[in-house]
Amino acid sequence: MQRNTKKQNNKLTNNDIRRYTFSFWKLVVGLIILGFLFLTSVGLGLFGELPSFRDLENPKSNLSSEIISADGVVLGTYYVQNRSNVTYKELSPALIQALIATEDIRFNTHSGIDFKRTFTILFYNLIGKKQGASTITQQLALNLFQEEGRARSFSKRFIQKLQEWIIAVRLERNYTKEEILTMYLNTVDFGAYNTYGIKSAARTYFNTTPSKLTAPQAAVLVGMLKGPGIYSPIRYPKNSLNRRNTVLENMRKAGFLTAEQTANYKEQPLGLAFRPNVYGDGVAPYLRAVLKSDIKNIFNKLSITKADGTPYDLDRDGLKIYTTIDSRMQVYAEEAQKEMMRELQVTFNNQYKGRDPFKGLETLIDRAVKQSDRYRWLKQGDLSEDEVKKNFNTPVKMTVFSWKGDLDTTMTPLDSIKYNKLILRNAMMSMEPQTGHVKAWVGGINFSHYKYDQVKMGTRQVGSTAKPFTYAVAIDNGYSPCFKVPNTPINVDGWAPKSEGTIAGPITLKTALAHSQNWATADVIQRVGAQNVANLIKNMGITSEVPAYPSIALGTFDASVYDMVGAYSTFVNHGVWTEPIYLLRIEDKNGALIYEHTKKVKVVMNDQSAYVMVDMLKGVVQSGSGGRIRWKYKLLNPIGGKTGTSQANSDAWFIGVTPQLVSGVWTGADERSIHFSSTRLGQGANAALPMFALFMQKVYADKNLKYSQGDFELPPGGLQRELDCGKYQYDYPSEEEGKIDDRLDF
Known part of the structure; x- marks a missing residue:
């Protein structure tokens, strides 16, 4: 009886089933409602803000900004995420x-x-x-x-x-x-x-x-x-x-x-x-670094911001940066640098065999040590000078630059400083004189090891590449390239320049420039005035200081490759200075224009005078210090240029001009007190000119570039000056008789 009662008690009634079913569905519905409310709360952002409609239309992502060449190649990127x-x-x-x-x-x-x-x-x-x-x-x-x-x-x-x-x-x-x-x-x-x-x-x-x-x-x-x-x-x-x-x-x-x-x-x-992808890899790394700094300055100066008023971020906003650089020419310039510098570095090192290159330069090395990151880091640890010195003389593993590739080696930090001081540096820029468009920019020899840009940021003594400025003032004031000057020792206001390879005078201005004669050039600046020469130099785009001293005729002032190439372009461009430009425009990630460069031009000399100067620069290559362009590198088309060698052979220059390209090359050590021991090795004709010649060989060989090998264009309206000195009949003129209208018979 008890068992039956218990069995009946365990049996579910219909009411129990309905009750349990109702509870089950109530739980399910409750969970669904709860889930819906929870999902709704997530959608409303109660558990974290969700993107708005505008955010969905404009999703954020770290887009690298691209630097694009004139021929449509991506030269590199700026990025947080590449x-x-x-x-x-x-x-x-x-x-x-x-x-x-x-x-x-x-x-x-x-x-x-x-x-x-x-x-x-x-x-x-x-x-x-x-x-x-x-x-x-x-x-x-x-x-x-x-x-x-x-x-x-x-x-x-x-x-x-x-x-x-x-x-x-x-x-x-x-x-x-x-x-x-x-x-x-x-x-x-x-x-x-x-x-x-x-x-x-x-x-x-x-x-x-x-x-x-x-x-x-x-x-x-x-x-x-x-x-x-x-x-x-x-x-x-x-x-x-x-x-x-x-x-x-x-x-x-x-x-x-x-x-x-x-x-x-x-x-x-x-x-x-x-x-x-490493930032320093790829072409034009120095230009990319300079460009990034320039763009930041442009945005700040012009208050260029995004639509919401926030500043642009080059590393995140996916900008398109269009440049004038031609990727092919950039590669040719970098290849030319390697070809010249590999050989030149060996020559430079050989001159120190058997002797200490730093004898007498102990102060220079001590200064370099104290300017190093390692020294500053060690001093922050409160190390004594003796402890720091011991550290600098303890060998460590490191990677150093060489023209055969990076070398993994072991040397002391002090020896690494000396090693790098003996590495020659080099820079080159090439531009179109009519447009101002920079087509190649080689700011240094290796961006990973030496980040300082020597095209625009660095200035060095220009040497004899300054001489054409003095002659240009004379030509623009009526002197003929056939005017003869003495080429004898001279003293100008207490300045008495030295001379090597002197040609017996009197000699014409054209000959004096072709053979880079110091005394003759000093005579010319005495005639035209140092202030007038300084004024022309500044008007031709040289932004560094140019004091109005007679010695500027021989290039005792400092200037950048960027400025010097722009200045020489004035001669080719019929006396019109055009600012060298490498940035054309910037677009945002959607292709909207946010910046466009405005071209700057200025007439600084007579077009007739400019053409005469081009002819005189051609004489440098045809019969003067730039002759190896023709006899060694077999570039027989019309080319002009000027070699330059600064005091003690610390700086070697060559600036070459063709009808459609003007290119400047500089070579020197990091310290001016470290240099070639002879002018034969350290002169511009040997340590700078070859890079220009190798570059132009490659440019002319690329028929897709379509650079002419023809002659320079005459001034509008034709040439009104006589350039053939064989047609002049004259005795050696006095200073008063020196100008064209006063002394010449044809």
Whole structure:
């Protein structure tokens, strides 16, 4: 009886079932409502701010700014993350297929969330098979709007996942599938070497563009998305190869590849063409550094800001910076530098065999030690001078520059300072005189080791390259290039210049310039006045100090390569100085113009006088100190120029002029007290001119550049001066008879 009663008590009544059913559905509905409220609160930003509609229309990402050459080549980038955007049309079909087949097979049919995949992956995770369930759109949401990246704790990751869902749905509403794919590939991280986005990855790992990626190459890069570290083709090539083959198999299953293609691709090696992106690598690194500083100054000076009033960030805002540089000519200039400097450095080192190059220069070395970063760092640690000295004399491992490539060696920090002091430096700039467009800029010998730009930032004594300025004042004031001056010792206001290789006078101005005669040049500046010469030099764009002393005739002032090339361009451009320019315009990431350079020109001398000066500069090459351009380098077309050698052979210069290009070269050591021991080796004709000649050989050999080898253009209206000294009949004129109108008969 008791048993039956107990059995009856355990039996559920209909009321109990209804009550339990009602409670169950109440719990389910409550959970749904709670989930809805929770999701709504996430959507309202109660658990973290979500992007607004405007944010979705203008997603933030760290885009590198690109420096673009005149021939459309990206010379380099400024970046926090080395990332450049591409458009959908710039993506190879194989890349899109590899991505969809591996990351999101139903990408084209879902609306941001693939619920079928989500629940399938949830099941796999419950049984211990961990897999990701994020769609491409969800991954894009994480990349764009979760700056801290993927959360590690379960609670934070759960909220983050809900945020991704909401953002993904919103992205799908605002963008097409093509735009989402493009944005995703522009934002993904491809691991080390600061490689962000598909454009950077294609260049870094395969030295190609996204549009040219083959199926195997695309499979390598898409395979890295699962783990850019563990599937790195550089660090773990076997892992990368296996992962690539998995992606290829996914492409086969999705119908993008045939079985035969897949089998063939799997047999291929990775085929890397690895080019890690380092700022100092690539062409024109010195120009890129100068340009970055210039752009910051321009933005500050002109108050150029974004639409919201915030300043532009060159490393993050994806600007397009268009320059005048020609990438081919830039390469030719850098190649010419290496060819000349490899040989010149050996010659320079050989002169010190058997003797101490720093004898008598102990103060210089001591100053260099105290200016070094190592010295400042050691002194911050309160080390005594003896302790610091011991440190500088203790050998350590280091990498030093050489023309054969970087050398890993062991030497003392003191010896490394001495080693670098003996490395010759060099700079070159080439520009079109009519437009002012700089086509090549070589600011130094190696940006990684020596970052100081010697084209524009540095100034050195110009030596005899200053002589044409004195003759230009004379020519512009009516003197003929055939006017004769004495070439004998002279004293000008207490200044008595020395002379080497003196030609017996009297000699014509043309001969004096061609053979770089000091006494004759001093005589000319005495006639025309040092102040007039200084005025012309400043009017021709020299921005450094030029004191009105007679010695400026021989180049005792300092100037930059940039200024000197601009000044010489005045002669070729019929007396019109044109400011050398290398920055044309800047556009924002959407292509809107935000800055455009304004050309600066100034008439500084008579066009007839300018042409006479060009003819006199041609004489330097035809029969004077620049003759090796013709007899050694076989450049027989019309070329002018001027060699220059400063005091004690510390600086070697050559500035060459052609009808469409003016180029300047400087060579010297870091310290002026370190120099060639003989003028034969240290003169501009030997230590600077060869780089110009090698550069011009390469330029003329490239027919795509279309630079003429013809003669210089006559002044508008024709030449009105007689340049043939053989047509003059005269006795040696007095000073009063020196001008054209006073002394010449034809």
